[in-house]
Amino acid sequence: MSATNYPKGENFLYTNGRSVIIRNIKDPYVSSAYTEHAAPATVARYSPSGFYIASGDERGNVRVWDTINAEHILKNEARALAGRVNDIAWCFESKRIVAVGEGKDSFARAFTFDSGSTVGEMSGHSKTVNAVAQRPSRPFKTVTASDDMSVNFYPGVPYKFEKSLNAHTRFVQCVRYSPNSANDYFVSAGMDAKLFIFDGKTGEKTGELVDGSLGNGNAHNGGIFSISFNKDGSQLISASSDGTVKLWNVVAKTLDQTFVVGSDVESQQVGCLWQGDFIISLSLNGDINYFQKGTAAPVKIVKGHQKAITALATVPSANTFYTGSYDGRVHAWSFQDGKVAHHNVSGAGHTNQVKGLVAEANGKVVSIGLDDSVRSIDNASKTFTAASVGTSGAPASVDSRDGVTVVATQTGNITVIKNGVPSTLSVSYVPTAVALNPAGTFIAVGDEERRVRIYNLDLQVVQEIEQNRGSITVLAFSPDGTMLASADKDRMILVFNTSDWTVKITQWMFHNARVNSISWSPDSLHAVSGSLDTNVEVWSVEKPTKHISIKGAHLEGVNATAFLDNNTVVSAGQDGSIKIWKIVHH
Template identity: 45%
Template sequence: MSFKRSDLYPCNPATTRGESTKLGSNSDKIVYTNGRAVVIRDLKNPAAVTTYSGHVQNTTVARISPSGYYCASADITGTVRVWDIAGEDQALKGEYKVISGTVKDLEWDGESKRIVAVGDGRDKFGHAFMMDSGSSTGEIIGHSKVINAVSIRGQRPFRAATASDDATIVFHQGAPYKYEKTIKTHTKFVQDVRYSPSGDHFASVGSDAKIFLYDGKTGETLGEITDSPHSGSIMACSWSPDNTALVTSAADRTVKLWDVETRKALTTWTLGSTVHDQQVGSTWTAGDDIVSLSMSGALNVFDRRVGDKPARVLLGPQKSITAAVALPSASTFLAGSADGRILSRTYSDAGAESYAQLEGEGHAALVSGIAASAEGKAFSIGFDDKLREIEGSGFVPAVCPTSSQPKSVAVGPDSTVFVAEASGVEAIRSNQRVFELNPKFAPSAVAATETLVAIGGEDQKVRLYAWDGKALAESATLEGNKGTVSALAFSPDGSLLAAGDSSGKIVLFDIKEKKTVTTRWSFHSARIHSLAWTADGQHCASGSLDTHVYVWSVQKPMRNIAIKNAGPGGVSAVLWAGDGRLASAGADGCVRTWDITFHA
């Protein structure tokens, strides 16, 4: 048995209300951060996605060098890592501790040799250094509060402009960089500052909803753009590749396109009416795609030549994926995340760019489980103590509250849903509770077939119950696990049951004989989060908190496929997306697929 890495479906950028989120671009690629991951995706080739997980702490900003060979990414501890994106191995070029707090922004110079990183440090707010050695290339001084943004002139003589919460912009000469002057044009926080590609001008935007233009060489203020102003904080700006236009993204939920020469508004795009539609980041790619980031994480891609709406909207999880399931009737899977959202995606189309948002009201808290019926319906549970039904492209309006916090969900015959909760197990049909079991043990996982329901407990045992459509009757107890039973899965024909636990051990049981088949599926070193069987019932995949995915063989229990480090931060869900295609999802919000080959 062997595996090969296949498609990767990325997460979307993380956002924070009231703060600017920095997006970077190089050629047709955009780069952004979410959690500890750095994501590089190609807008012209959706299948070309790269993720980097070398940071120990949450990342805040990433920029690709002008040469296109390296990426510099920074995190909340003030660490900048420079790594190779030209090769497959993502070799680390250097790691530098630049400030003593969160890095808010960083920028490369035009020669891809020097980097300026700025943010919220205790002793200083910015640092200029060589990318290959980390040695200092000047001083970033002149601010009294956190620096939100930095931009460097791409041509010699180099200049650097920094924007801060102290409502000032500091203009530096370089390199080496040294203080030149303080520019006091804004009256509130300055959120972003960007140089034009030609280096002739730079622009600044701020919480005072104002836009200013400056001379790129001298830092002289050229004037303010006052035509058709924004009505809220402007969070980001970006220049067109031809230097003639500027785009701004604001908290008033609009994106505006400006002609630099006439200082007039050319186009205004309005996105939605909620807090989630506030625009907090932007970048303009060399391929002439304007990308603006919504608070919800949606990447809105505009074409400046056509339309009053985004040409396309790229959706994706913003938080950890906590549950996922494949729908049997279509080449689609559902992914639920820690913020309560559930998104759908078709996995058979390698060219697909984006997830789709389910219609209707979803969960208000973490999605703790999703299960699908043979008819194609899906049922989800969340920490908002609700069971929701998903049919087609949206949620069914009717909602069934659960008696206590739900932990696991399974679907039996006639779309009867079994929910393992903190206080017991409920059987629910058509949003009506038809049976409630209150066992002496604490339930932790559930699985179901046509006639049997398996309930795992925190007492390390699995109980089998017969289901007659009205009540559960206990028929057997299976033992062998060494920790809380955390995942259960029946084989498609119902003859075998895999039980994973919090110690990383998986026990395979024969249901008819009520005995153990093997206890040798024990290579995981942490909690088993998910189990998934192949259609023929000969192989079972497991995903664990230890970041690994294993594919086990029933006929040869000692043989397995080990996909090491399949999900940075831990794997929370595995599912079979067709014959020989395995998908795994987890803490970094990304879904990775693997082509599995079963040798005879």
């Protein structure tokens, strides 16, 4: 977790994919994203002044951008290293930056934030550098932590190697200076489960933090990934692979409290941050844990997706929506009075990518996954039911109404499931999308050859439509049942009258790439679509030439969209994020 303190204490930063997430620490469901990196972002740090953020990526670039304007205007971009940037540290004057990570000839570089001019030579390491910290007052001192098992000490400016501190016996994962010069020391943490204290001016080792209850002379029972000081530098927290976060009194060299997250692999603590009264950590599974002094377990856990979100379904009557992702996880969310809340979905779910989600009017949620199964979730209990139905191949699309579920598979089958009993029709084409009309009397099936076939529930073809220009990607009936929207790979969206299957609307053509999703508003007057072009478009039935464009809604593509009500849209995408938009229609 490359999290960092915001000088004003309101937000914290971390990275996910190509995005830098700026999250409100009091209300963590309030967030924004900086999305200008061309490669996956790896670290982000506020300047001590609070006016700028420096963020690094896997290609070795560091971008410096302002925090004042909503556009986050770029101040400077520098190629800091030849490889991944692992950590960044600002000097206390907010003028100089040190970036460390992977490289060829150098694993660290110091430069001015505005011009990118080099201000010293950061030599001395022979392997990847994992962390860097700068002393918060004069004289300037910088320390780095490396896979070569050393902590290097650099006076400056200009920065110059002085000595290596070789207290650790395994990789050194983190090093941090006390933020208060009155407590003039820095602490290093390593995979040897050790925490060492060093004098801030000289770099001499002055002590060690040890949990005496362990009986092995270590601070933790596993490697330590991250440490973070409180505001005055008298205490710090450490996050370890042993599933704990520990709070230490650095001055007294004593352990004050142990926070326990869990003992399984996903409970490994890979990051931590102490900001004001908030103590938070990051679990290996992506959970953000909030702790409170005096309470051993987390008092709040913020959950979400770590991989691309591939499916979304809304339960409007319950102000709830569900999202599924590439790694098979399903999360439930409620949205009311402008506030979002997360709900765990328990039970045996999918073991592979969630390909589709759909909610019935009674609150039952049906899901399909690339584990070749159809499952259902009870919305009231937020639990997967025990029953599941296997599919004859990888499912491509699903729809469900009033206990009738239709699934199309990539192996050329259309399966109708009634009361848990499937009946399958093998077809000579590859179905790519299905939709049930609200009355449950017709099934629309799209294919790779641009055709839409209309079946009755006995799986007999009653109509065939060939108007789209590319492979059908998604189909959706309007809630009032009078219209069918058909989107394709060639960015076209057509709307048909269901009374005679004639074309009603042809003007919804503002996407620039494959359309991945289309959904209707509850009043059937508008539709929303998401595309590989990263945009969300809101369409009008009454004014088909009018549309609302949300440009760059999701990096690398919008995978799912839906209306929460007639004026609120939710979208999810390849960037693993969920966004809620308030719409003012034309």
